[in-house]
Amino acid sequence: MxxxxxxxxxxxxxxxxxxxxxxxxxxxxxxxxxxxxxxxxxxxxxxxxxxxxxxxxxxxxxxxxxxxxxxxxxxxxxxxxxxxxxxxIQLIHQDPYSALNPTRTVEATLGDPLRMRAKETGGDPGAWRERASELLTLVGLEPAAVLPKYPHQLSGGQRQRVVIARALTVDxxxxxxxxxVSMIDVSMRLGILGLLRDLRxxxxxxxxxxxxxxxxxxxxxxxxxxxxxxxxxxxxxxLTDDVILTPVHPYTQCLLSAVPIMRGLEEPGPDRTAPTRALDERTATPGCLFEPRCPFANEDCSTTHPTLVPLGAASDTPAAAEHLHACLHLEARRVVGVEAEAASA
The missing domain is CATH 3.40.50.300 (P-loop containing nucleotide triphosphate hydrolases)
Structure with missing residues (x-):
């Protein structure tokens, strides 16, 4: 695509x-x-x-x-x-509070793009209300309760679902x-994430x-x-699980090391690490971009810029060809939290 x-x-x-x-x-x-x-x-x-x-x-x-x-x-x-x-290609905005016009109801917000879409496709312009109800139902909202409301009358999760419904108006x-989901209450995030998976x-x-x-x-x-x-x-x-479970670039390892663990249920990965300094984009970096902050940098990292190459380039396995990295001195490290029972075994 x-x-x-x-x-x-x-x-x-x-x-x-x-x-x-x-x-x-x-x-x-x-x-x-x-x-x-x-x-x-x-x-x-x-x-x-x-x-x-x-x-x-x-x-x-x-x-x-x-x-x-x-x-x-x-x-x-x-x-x-x-x-x-x-x-x-439609964008789901980060902030559902600013993504919707506060002076327009949900009905008006969905109505304009739906009428425009009907005009483009030769559909019935008068059927937009039915289509708006279908989209709101698809994203988990009750049309009769939501359509007449203004954004300030909706919760954060409801607003984000309306934003997703608006994105779907143009098919x-x-x-x-x-x-x-970064600006939505934690209790509502899983519902939005599940909705995105369901749409796929x-x-x-x-x-x-x-x-x-x-x-x-x-x-x-x-x-x-x-x-x-x-x-x-x-x-x-x-592949998502390959990168998360077997990170080889030090920056990836630092990102994953910052993921909180559930105390009592998980133990931190034994190889957790962190950058050596804060990010300073003004620093000239002719070599690896991460070298000034990398806890494992060697002398050649400051002069040689690495490019993406397959993990285990000498291997003919499909997994090796799909997992790429840009590091001169890679080493897979265990940084993701593991279950407490598994860690003690």
């Missing part, structure tokens, strides 16, 4: 205190999202995840590389021609979920899941790929 090849994005800033500065938001990102599949991106704040999501939905441009949607390379099209392809083929299964919608939460990426992206992104560069990628 979507193929990204070497996507780059650079910003030029000139802050009052920092002066001129070049920010490399994305550095040659590649991924393939099949129909009905899932790709997750994890990383700390500022790593480029949200920029990638905006590029995929046409809200942001990219400097270099190719973005192919449905077999069509979009950079070769004029802006108006690209619009119909980007319409097939998208891909949903971009950018931190879709029932409607065959592809999903790009952007998050800093490893657990949610594992739950929603089951069976898909997980990409670990650092300072705009993918440093490790592979």
């Amino acid at each position: 979507i193929q990204a090849r070497g996507i780059t994005r650079t910003y030029q800033t000139n802050g009052a205190f920092t002066g001129p500065r070049t920010v490399h938001a994305l550095r040659g990102v590649d991924f393939t999202l099949p129909a009905g599949g899932a790709v997750s991106f994890i990383g700390e704040s500022g790593c480029g995840k949200t920029t990638l999501g905006k590029i995929l939905t046409g809200l942001e441009t990219f400097d270099g590389g190719e973005l192919v949607v449905g077999g069509v390379e979009l950079s070769r099209l004029k802006p108006r021609q690209r619009a119909k392809y980007f319409r097939r 998208p083929e891909v949903l971009i979920a950018d931190e879709a 299964a029932r409607l065959g919608i592809s999903l790009v899941f952007i998050t800093h939460d490893v657990a949610t990426a594992r739950y929603v992206g089951e069976g898909g790929e997980l990409h670990v992104i650092y300072r705009g560069e993918v440093v490790e990628r592979g």
Whole structure:
């Protein structure tokens, strides 16, 4: 459905205190999202995840590389021609409180895109109310109770479900979920995550899941790929469970080490680790981007920039070919929490 090849994005800033500065938001990102599949991106704040999501939905441009949607390379099209392809890709906003117009009811919020969609497809414009009810039911809401309400009359979880219903009004083929549960109460998160999984299964919608939460990426992206992104560069990628259970890049290991464990039920992984210093993007890094913070860096890490290569490149096993890393001195470490009984055995 979507193929990204070497996507780059650079910003030029000139802050009052920092002066001129070049920010490399994305550095040659590649991924393939099949129909009905899932790709997750994890990383700390500022790593480029949200920029990638905006590029995929046409809200942001990219400097270099190719973005192919449905077999069509979009950079070769004029802006108006690209619009119909980007319409097939809808964004689920991070903040359900600001994503909805506070002066419009749910009925009005869903009505406009549904009438526009009916006009485009030659459908019955008068059937939009029925379709709105179908979408609200699909996302787990009671239409009669929700349609006449304004956003402030809904809970956070209800608002996010309305945002998802609005995204579905144009019959998208891909949903971009950018931190879709980060601003929702913990008690409501599982319901939204389950809904996203259900939409993949029932409607065959592809999903790009952007998050800093490893657990949610594992739950929603089951069976898909997980990409670990650092300072705009993918440093490790592979099947979701392979990357989480066998992390080989030190940055991935640090991310997973930060995942809280349930005391009494779990024990921390024996090889947990942490970065040696805070992130400073102003530091020149001709070698590995993570070298200034890496607890395992060697001398050549500061001069040689690693690229993604298969784990166990000499092996012919399919798993080795699917798990890629960008580290000069990789070593798999056990950092994910394990069950207390298993740890003591």
